[in-house]
Amino acid sequence: MTAFKRINGFWLSIVLALVFFAVVQLLISGGMLNSFYINTLFFMAINIILAVSLHLIIGITGQFSIGHAGFLAVGAYASAIMTMKLQMPFALALLVGGVAAAVAGLLIGIPTLRLKGDYLAIATLGFGEIVRIILLNVEYVGGASGMTVTHLTTWPWVFFCLLMTIIVIANFTNSTHGRACISIREDEIAADSMGINTTYYKVTAFVIGSFFAGIAGGLYAHNFYIIQPTNFGFLKSFDILIFVVLGGLGSMSGAVIAAILLTVVSTFLQDYPETRMIIYSIVLILVMLYRPKGLLGTQELTSFFRLRRAVGGKQNDNKHTVA
Amino acid sequence: MTTNTPLLKADNVGIHFGGLKALSGVNIELNAGELVGLIGPNGAGKTTFFNLLTGVYEPTEGSIVLGNDKLNGLAPYQITRKGISRTFQNIRLFGELSVLDNVKVAYHSLARHSIFSSIFRLPSHFSGEKEIEEKAIEFLKIFKLESFMYEKAKNLPYGQQRRLEIARALAAHPKLLLLDEPAAGMNPQETQELMNLIAFIRERFHLTILLIEHDMPLVMGVCERIYVLDHGQLIAHGTPEEIRNNPKVIEAYLGEEIS
Numbered sequence: 001m002t003a004f005k006r007i008n009g010f011w012l013s014i015v016l017a018l019v020f021f022a023v024v025q026l027l028i029s030g031g032m033l034n035s036f037y038i039n040t041l042f043f044m045a046i047n048i049i050l051a052v053s054l055h056l057i058i059g060i061t062g063q064f065s066i067g068h069a070g071f072l073a074v075g076a077y078a079s080a081i082m083t084m085k086l087q088m089p090f091a092l093a094l095l096v097g098g099v100a101a102a103v104a105g106l107l108i109g110i111p112t113l114r115l116k117g118d119y120l121a122i123a124t125l126g127f128g129e130i131v132r133i134i135l136l137n138v139e140y141v142g143g144a145s146g147m148t149v150t151h152l153t154t155w156p157w158v159f160f161c162l163l164m165t166i167i168v169i170a171n172f173t174n175s176t177h178g179r180a181c182i183s184i185r186e187d188e189i190a191a192d193s194m195g196i197n198t199t200y201y202k203v204t205a206f207v208i209g210s211f212f213a214g215i216a217g218g219l220y221a222h223n224f225y226i227i228q229p230t231n232f233g234f235l236k237s238f239d240i241l242i243f244v245v246l247g248g249l250g251s252m253s254g255a256v257i258a259a260i261l262l263t264v265v266s267t268f269l270q271d272y273p274e275t276r277m278i279i280y281s282i283v284l285i286l287v288m289l290y291r292p293k294g295l296l297g298t299q300e301l302t303s304f305f306r307l308r309r310a311v312g313g314k315q316n317d318n319k320h321t322v323a
Numbered sequence: 324m325t326t327n328t329p330l331l332k333a334d335n336v337g338i339h340f341g342g343l344k345a346l347s348g349v350n351i352e353l354n355a356g357e358l359v360g361l362i363g364p365n366g367a368g369k370t371t372f373f374n375l376l377t378g379v380y381e382p383t384e385g386s387i388v389l390g391n392d393k394l395n396g397l398a399p400y401q402i403t404r405k406g407i408s409r410t411f412q413n414i415r416l417f418g419e420l421s422v423l424d425n426v427k428v429a430y431h432s433l434a435r436h437s438i439f440s441s442i443f444r445l446p447s448h449f450s451g452e453k454e455i456e457e458k459a460i461e462f463l464k465i466f467k468l469e470s471f472m473y474e475k476a477k478n479l480p481y482g483q484q485r486r487l488e489i490a491r492a493l494a495a496h497p498k499l500l501l502l503d504e505p506a507a508g509m510n511p512q513e514t515q516e517l518m519n520l521i522a523f524i525r526e527r528f529h530l531t532i533l534l535i536e537h538d539m540p541l542v543m544g545v546c547e548r549i550y551v552l553d554h555g556q557l558i559a560h561g562t563p564e565e566i567r568n569n570p571k572v573i574e575a576y577l578g579e580e581i582s
Contacts (some may be wrong), residue, residue, distance in 0.1 A: 168442050175441035175448060176427065176434045176455060179420070183428045186417035193377055195403035195432035195495050204438065250419070298419055 009302070014163075021159045028155055038155070042223050044263040045158045046216050049165045051243035051259040052252060053212035056169050058241070059250040060178060061205040062185025063113060064121045067128030068240045070108075071101040071210040073232035074131060075217025077141055080149045080227060085140075090152045094161065094218040101214025102207050104131075109206035113199065116188075128237050135229040146228030153223040161219060165212045170252060172208065181205050185250075246287055248294025253301035258294075328390075330355045330531050331376075331407075331499055336385035337555075338375060345371045346555040347384070353499065358525060358532045360546035362539075362566075364575055367552040369535045370412055373501050376533075377409050378402040389499065404432055406498035410488045410505060412535075418477030422468055422487055425476050426459040429494035433458075459494065465527070466490040482513045486520065493524060499531045500524075506538040514538060518545055543567065551575065 024041070027033045033041075054068045079097030082088040088096075112123040141147050172178050180201045183191040192198050221227045243262060247254025265283055269276040287295065329352040337347035346368045353359055361369050374380045376387060378399040387394040392405050408429075417425050436451035463469040466486055471479060476487060485505060492500060502521075506514045518541060525532060536542045542549065543563040551559040551566060553575040559566060566572055 171442045171444055172438065175438075175452065176431050176436070177438050177441055179424055179428050180431050182420060182424075183417045186419055187415045189379065189399075190411065190415035190417065191428070192379075192399040193403055193409055194429045194491065195400050195408075196428065197398075197400045199398075 017163055021156075024159075025155055039223075040263065040267050042153060042155075042158050042219070043267070044260055045162045046219050046223070047240075047243065047259040047263050048256050049162055049212055049216040049219070050240045051247070051255040052165050052169055053209040053216070054240050055244050055247075055250075055252055055255040056172070056181075056205050057209040058244050059248075059252070059255065060173055060185065061181040061202055062188075063202055063206065064117060065124040065206070065209075066121050066234070066237050066241055067108075067124035067126070067131075068209075068213055069232045069234065069236035070124075070128035070131040071105060071213035072217040072220065072236065072240075073128075073135060073229070074104045074210075075101040075214025076221035076227050076232070077135060077147070077217075078214070079218030080147055080221045081141065083152065083222065084147065084149060090157070090222065093222075094157070094215055097218035097221075098211045098214040101217060102211035104214075105207045105210025106203065109203040109210075113202040113206060125234060125237070128232070128234055132229045132232055135232070142228075144229065146226045148226050149221050149224065151222060151225060153219050158219055161215050165215070166252070166256075169208070169212070173252070177201070177204075182250075242284065246284065246294055248291075248296040248298060250298040251294065251296040251300055254294055254296035254299075257296065257301075261295075329353055330390060331533075332388045333372075333376070334386050334388070336372075336375060336382045336387060338371065338380055338383045344555055346375070346552075349385070349552070349555075349557055351550055351557070353531050353533060355498075355531055356529065357548065358521070358534065358546055360542040360549040360563075361533060361535050361552065362537070362542055362549060363552035367575075368555040369552055370503055371555075372552070373409060373503055373533075373535065376402075376501060377407055400432075403495055403497075406496070407501065408492040408495040408497040408499075409501035410485075410492050410503055412503040412507065414481075414484050414488055416476040416484055416488055416491070418475065420476055421473050422476055422479065423456075423459055423463065423472045425487060425491050426462055426494045427455050429491050430455045430458055432495070462490060462494050481508060482516070485509070485517070489520065489524070493528060493530075497530070499533065502532060502534045502536075504535050504537060506536055506541050514541055517541070521545060 028038060050068065050072065054065070057063050057065050075097035078100035079093040082093035082096050083090060108124070108127050112120055112127070115123055135141060136144050173181075180191070180196045183194065183196055184198050184201060188198055243259040244255050246262065247256070247258035266276070266280055269279055272279070331351070331353040333349055333351040336349045338345050349372060361372065363369050371380070375382050376394070378394065378397050378401070381396055389405055389407060394402055394405065397405070417428060420428070434451050434455060436447040440447045460469065460472070463472055468483065468487055468490060471483065476484065479487060489502070489505065506517055509517060521532065522545065524530060534542065534546060546563060549561065549563055549566045550557060551572050558571045558575060559569045561569070
C-alpha cells in the first residue's frame with residue numbers, strides 16, 4: 001500500500017515535470033521568452049544539476065569536497081572535444097563528458113577519500129586547480145584563450161539531463177545504498193562496524209556525483225560560444241558549495257531551491273555591477289543568520305506534505321527520514 | 324574449560340603506537356555461548372583490545388582467530404561480516420536517521436539488490452527493500468522499540484539509545500557481541516534492566532558475549548569468567564569469585580599495600 005503510494009507520488013512528480021517542460025517548450029518555440037530568460041533558465045538548470053550532484057557527495061555522504069568545478073571542467077572540455085574536434089553527435093558528447101568526469105572522480109576519489117574533513121577539502125581543492133592549470137597549458141584545447149564551441153544546448157537536453165540527475169540521485173539516496181552513505185556521514189566508525197564498506201560507498205557517491213557534474217559540464221560548454229579555463233576556477237567550486245550549504249546539508253530539495261534562488265539573485269544583480277558581490281554576500285549572510293542549518297535543514301520538501309497528512313489522521317506516512 | 328576449539332582465540336596479541344605499548348602479550352579464549360567480562364582500571368587497554376578485535380586497529384604482534392578465520396589485517400566491515408559486532412563506550416548511533424533506519428543499516432550487508440537496480444527502481448529493489456524493512460521492524464519489536472520506529476535516533480532517551488545500539492549490533496547477526504561499558508551513565512534500575520536484556524539476548528540469539536564494564540555488581544553478577552587487564556597486560560583470569568579475591572586485581576584497583 002505504501003509502496004503503491006510512493007510510486008504514485010513518483011509518477012505525479014514526473015507528470016508535473018513533463019507539464020512544466022511542455023509549457024516552457026511552447027513558450028520558447030512561440031517566441032514568448034526572450035533569449036535573456038532562456039539563458040537564465042538554462043543556467044539555472046545547469047546549476048541545479050551541479051548542486052544536486054554535489055549534494056550527494058557532501059550532504060548525503062558527508063565528504064567535504066570543494067573541487068566540483070574540476071569535474072565540471074573535465075566534462076565541459078571532454079564533450080567540447082567530442083563535438084568540435086571529432087564531430088560526434090551532442091548526445092554522445094554529453095555522455096562522454098559525464099564518463100570522463102566520473103573516471104576523474106574515481107581516480108581522485110580512491111586516494112583522497114581516505115582523508116577526512118579539512119584534509120579532504122584541501123585535496124579536492126587542489127584537484128580542481130590542477131585541472132584548471134592543465135587546461136590552461138594544453139594547446140589542443142586552446143590554452144588560456146579557450147576553445148570555441150557551437151551552441152547546441154537546447155531546452156529538451158537541459159531538461160532531461162536535469163530530470164535524470166534528480167531521479168537517479170533521489171533513487172540512490174532512498175535505498176539501502178543511500179542509507180549506507182548517510183550512515184557514513186553520521187558516524188563513519190559505527191558504519192564500518194555495521195558491515196558497511198565505507199571506502200566503496202564514499203568512492204561510489206563521489207563517482208556518481210562527478211558523473212553528473214560532467215554532464216552539467218557538457219551542457220555548460222555548449223551553452224556558451226567559448227569555454228576558458230578561468231570559468232572553472234575555485235570560485236566556481238565555491239558557488240556550487242554555497243548552493244548545497246545554503247539549501248541545507250542533506251536536503252536535495254534545499255539544494256535545488258538554493259540553486260534557483262541564487263541564480264535569480266545573481267542574474268538580476270547583473271544590472272548593478274558595482275554592488276553586485278556586496279548584495280550577494282549580504283543575502284548569503286542573512287540566510288545563514290536566520291536559517292543556520294540552511295533553507296530546509298535536513299528536511300525535504302515532500303516531508304512537509306507528509307507531515308501535514310500525518311496531522312490529518314494518517315500516522316504512518318511520515319516514514320522516511322530522507323536525510 | 325572445554326577442549327573444543329574456542330570461538331575466538333587471541334594469541335599473544337599486542338599493539339604499540341610508536342614507542343607506547345598499549346597492549347602486549349594478551350591471550351584470550353572465548354568458547355561459544357560464554358559470557359565473559361573484561362575489566363581493568365581506566366587506561367588499561369580494554370577498549371584498545373576491542374578495537375583490535377573489530378579491525379579499527381591492526382595488531383602489531385600476535386594473531387586473532389575467529390572460528391577458523393584469521394582476522395589480522397581485515398577491514399572492520401569484513402570482520403563484522405565474519406561475525407563480530409560491537410557497541411561503543413560513547414554511544415555511536417546514526418543520530419539523524421530514524422530508529423528504524425539505524426537497524427536497516429545493519430541489514431545492509433544482507434541486501435541483494437545492486438545500486439543499479441535501486442537507481443532504476445527494478446523489481447529487485449522493491450523486494451530487497453521490503454525484506455530489509457520487514458526484518459528490521461520485526462527486530463525492533465523484539466527489543467520493544469517499535470513505538471519509536473520513526474523517531475530520530477538522537478531524540479531517544481539515553482537508556483533507549485543504549486538499547487537501540489545493542490539492537491543494531493545484533494541486527495548485524497554476530498556470533499560474538501562486544502559490549503563496551505553498556506551500563507555507563509545508567510542508574511541502578513536501568514542497569515538492572517540492562518542485565519535482564521543481556522540475559523535475554525544471550526538466550527534468544529545463542530550468542531557469545533565479551534563485556535567491558537566498570538559496574539562490578541553487573542560484571543560479577545552476569546559473567547562466567549573474567550579477564551583483568553592492567554597497563555596493557557593480562558594480570559588475572561578466572562571465575563568472578565577467584566577474581567574478587569585475587570591480590571593482584573585488588574592491587575591494580577586499590578594500589579599497593581604500604582608495608
